[in-house]
Amino acid sequence: MFFQKALVAFCLFLTVSAVGPFTYNHSTFLLHGKPFQIIGGQMDPQRIPHPLWPDRLAKARAMGLNTIFSYVYWDQLEPIKGSWESTGNNDIAKYFKIAQEQGLNIVLRPGPYVCGEHEWGGFPSWLSEVPGMVVRSNNKAFLTASESYLQNLAKDLKPLLIENGGPILMVQVENEYGSYGDDHEYIGALRDMLKSESAFGPDVHLYTNDGGQESMIKGGQISGALAESDGDPKTGFAARDKYITDPSSLGPQLDGEYYVTWLDQWASNNTHQTDSGNGKSIQAVQSDLDWILKQNASFSIYMVHGGTNWGFQNGADWGDALEPITTSYDYGAPIDESGRMNDIYHAIRQTIASHIGSDNVPDLVKEEPLIEIPDIKLTPSGKLFDSLPDPVWKEFPVNMEALGQAVGFTLYRHVAVTAMNGTIQAGDAPRDRILVYVNGHRVGVIDSLYVTPNIVEVSLDKHDVLDLLVENMGRVNYGARIVEQRKGIVGNVTLGDNVLSGWQIYSLPLPSPPEPSPSDVELSGTSSPVLFEGHFDVDTVGDTFLELPGWTKGVVWVNGINLGRYWTIGPQQTLYLPGCYLQEKKNRITVLALEPTGQEGNVRGIKTRNWGNNPDPDGPSK
Numbered sequence: 001m002f003f004q005k006a007l008v009a010f011c012l013f014l015t016v017s018a019v020g021p022f023t024y025n026h027s028t029f030l031l032h033g034k035p036f037q038i039i040g041g042q043m044d045p046q047r048i049p050h051p052l053w054p055d056r057l058a059k060a061r062a063m064g065l066n067t068i069f070s071y072v073y074w075d076q077l078e079p080i081k082g083s084w085e086s087t088g089n090n091d092i093a094k095y096f097k098i099a100q101e102q103g104l105n106i107v108l109r110p111g112p113y114v115c116g117e118h119e120w121g122g123f124p125s126w127l128s129e130v131p132g133m134v135v136r137s138n139n140k141a142f143l144t145a146s147e148s149y150l151q152n153l154a155k156d157l158k159p160l161l162i163e164n165g166g167p168i169l170m171v172q173v174e175n176e177y178g179s180y181g182d183d184h185e186y187i188g189a190l191r192d193m194l195k196s197e198s199a200f201g202p203d204v205h206l207y208t209n210d211g212g213q214e215s216m217i218k219g220g221q222i223s224g225a226l227a228e229s230d231g232d233p234k235t236g237f238a239a240r241d242k243y244i245t246d247p248s249s250l251g252p253q254l255d256g257e258y259y260v261t262w263l264d265q266w267a268s269n270n271t272h273q274t275d276s277g278n279g280k281s282i283q284a285v286q287s288d289l290d291w292i293l294k295q296n297a298s299f300s301i302y303m304v305h306g307g308t309n310w311g312f313q314n315g316a317d318w319g320d321a322l323e324p325i326t327t328s329y330d331y332g333a334p335i336d337e338s339g340r341m342n343d344i345y346h347a348i349r350q351t352i353a354s355h356i357g358s359d360n361v362p363d364l365v366k367e368e369p370l371i372e373i374p375d376i377k378l379t380p381s382g383k384l385f386d387s388l389p390d391p392v393w394k395e396f397p398v399n400m401e402a403l404g405q406a407v408g409f410t411l412y413r414h415v416a417v418t419a420m421n422g423t424i425q426a427g428d429a430p431r432d433r434i435l436v437y438v439n440g441h442r443v444g445v446i447d448s449l450y451v452t453p454n455i456v457e458v459s460l461d462k463h464d465v466l467d468l469l470v471e472n473m474g475r476v477n478y479g480a481r482i483v484e485q486r487k488g489i490v491g492n493v494t495l496g497d498n499v500l501s502g503w504q505i506y507s508l509p510l511p512s513p514p515e516p517s518p519s520d521v522e523l524s525g526t527s528s529p530v531l532f533e534g535h536f537d538v539d540t541v542g543d544t545f546l547e548l549p550g551w552t553k554g555v556v557w558v559n560g561i562n563l564g565r566y567w568t569i570g571p572q573q574t575l576y577l578p579g580c581y582l583q584e585k586k587n588r589i590t591v592l593a594l595e596p597t598g599q600e601g602n603v604r605g606i607k608t609r610n611w612g613n614n615p616d617p618d619g620p621s622k
């Protein structure tokens with residue numbers, strides 16, 4: 001009896017998996033047996049405050065989308081090796097359930113590498129400290145860590161596969177791996193991990209997503225996973241048809257990342273990327289999407305809503321030098337960082353409606369008004385260097401990860417035992433921005449943002465205090481450099497010919513603001529970092545953009561929440577402050593001024609966002 005039952009269950013299972021609620025033939029996805037085009041957009045829950053998930057998902061649905069593509073950032077879920085933090089903005093399962101309730105399907109992009117212009121492409125920083133680790137490779141240490149991550153994730157998300165009644169249609173293997181390598185054993189190992197019973201199981205539909213060039217699309221492809229392309233759809237679809245011959249990777253075409261515009265990077269000559277207000281560019285987007293839909297093909301708009309790199313979640317690219325991503329991940333998206341639906345949104349909605357019929361596009365979602373907050377007067381509450389945690393004592397510097405720290409700042413302090421002078425060399429390279437102080441006065445800035453970082457000469461007397469405040473500006477998320485992304489100081493500090501020994505090292509990850517010790521604060525061009533504090537009420541709670549006139553560079557917290565970095569050089573000139581982080585009375589704002597000048601003092605909330613650039617006060621040596 002028992003065996004018979006088991007056999008029946010087994011056969012039933014096979015039948016269901018062969019038919020399945022979601023499947024495809026050579027040219028068409030089939031959802032519940034009917035031809036289905038994925039009309040998708042990317043929107044990552046971990047960049048959106050979770051109280052805003054229903055609003056953002058509803059707006060995506062009302063643009064005509066039927067599917068949300070979502071990266072998952074491993075570093076946020078497993079910040080410490082062996083931990084699992086799946087609450088708040090990391091409650092991916094909850095996000096997917098809300099999406100399903102709103103009539104949206106999901107395509108899951110779990111990495112382990114995702115790029116996404118996120119800190120180290122999603123890798124947790126502790127991977128650096130695991131012996132023998134080589135990320136994105138067929139490396140035992142990396143595969144072991146990845147398997148544990150994918151299994152933990154599957155515990156939360158397997159019940160949400162479409163086969164189990166959830167919204168997840170497909171799961172992506174790695175991300176644009178063909179732009180990086182062509183080790184099919186590695187991609188095969190990840191495929192097998194995802195398909196194993198201890199992860200998503202053998203029925204999960206897998207796909208790979210690569211750039212539309214021969215080396216990329218072939219490099220990323222793996223048997224048993226649909227091969228898809230991203231970027232320009234005409235190039236990508238043609239490349240897929242031409243270069244992929246393995247029948248188990250062929251199927252309907254999907255542009256897995258159709259870019260409306262592009263991301264923003266900090267630099268005094270980078271302007272904000274957007275097509276908004278540019279009719280011609282918007283028409284080009286409409287024409288591309290129209291073409292894809294007429295091919296009976298599928299797409300995902302990258303990003304339909306980008307969100308925010310809260311705290312220090314941003315990654316960096318590497319060109320000739322470090323190109324850190326701004327706090328805002330607005331991405332020129334149809335639903336902007338604050339959830340406003342712009343002209344790009346309405347244009348795309350029209351294009352989609354012309355294919356699926358306007359009756360099939362839900363009504364627009366109401367936009368809550370933005371609020372203004374008049375000048376908030378902030379006063380200095382203390383020096384950062386008077387509010388330090390207990391140090392670790394080391395003969396020679398150790399990197400940030402060795403301290404168990406992922407992001408933020410690390411302060412390295414040395415007290416001179418003898419007079420000396422010369423050029424400061426802090427480890428093998430600046431990682432990334434080093435503010436140099438002697439006896440609390442700033443004497444220079446060494447930054448990997450500059451192709452040729454500044455040369456800083458230091459002269460110390462006996463007992464002088466040398467401070468090196470090292471800021472992680474974002475681990476590289478793309479390209480060959482991702483292999484080695486330790487931060488802080490890696491190697492020795494030399495002053496002229498002298499190796500400096502004897503260090504007090506302070507970890508400053510700063511998820512919440514440091515508690516200031518009141519002290520006399522002098523504000524001049526060479527002051528050490530100063531904490532400012534203010535309080536404010538609002539008439540009505542709502543979204544706003546914080547503007548910091550006269551402030552150079554630093555970090556802002558409101559009611560204890562780290563809103564991210566500000567930096568006068570731009571292009572970002574305002575920080576998004578969502579109403580869900582505010583209350584009517586007694587809001588507390590803390591601003592860290594890394595480079596105070598005496599010009600700072602007020603912060604205000606504005607309704608119309610500013611983008612723009614200012615000269616870099618610390619620019620590279622000429």
Ligand SMILES: *[C@@H]1O[C@H](CO)[C@@H](O)[C@H](O)[C@H]1NC(C)=O
Nearest residue numbers: 025026027028030033034035
């Ligand atoms: C795929 O399925 C669609 C919808 O049922 C059908 O129109 C099409 O002919 C099929 N294509 C192939 C190659 O079987």
Ligand SMILES: *[C@@H]1O[C@H](CO)[C@@H](O)[C@H](O)[C@H]1NC(C)=O
Nearest residue numbers: 266267268269270320449450
């Ligand atoms: C500024 O623009 C010039 C010319 O386009 C470019 O070479 C340089 O790399 C840019 N600098 C930064 C910091 O982006």
Ligand SMILES: *[C@@H]1O[C@H](CO)[C@@H](O)[C@H](O)[C@H]1NC(C)=O
Nearest residue numbers: 027028035293294295296297
């Ligand atoms: C798309 O599908 C429709 C309806 O099945 C069909 O008439 C049309 O020829 C297809 N277009 C392409 C480019 O395959």
Ligand SMILES: *[C@@H]1O[C@H](CO)[C@@H](O)[C@H](O)[C@H]1NC(C)=O
Nearest residue numbers: 419420421422458459460496
């Ligand atoms: C630097 O050190 C040398 C000796 O090593 C000394 O002669 C010189 O005066 C010092 N210069 C300064 C600016 O302290």
Ligand SMILES: *[C@@H]1O[C@H](CO)[C@@H](O)[C@H](O)[C@H]1NC(C)=O
Nearest residue numbers: 396490491492493499500501
């Ligand atoms: C730092 O300098 C000390 C003394 O010269 C040396 O023993 C040590 O190996 C150096 N560390 C590194 C990482 O170069």
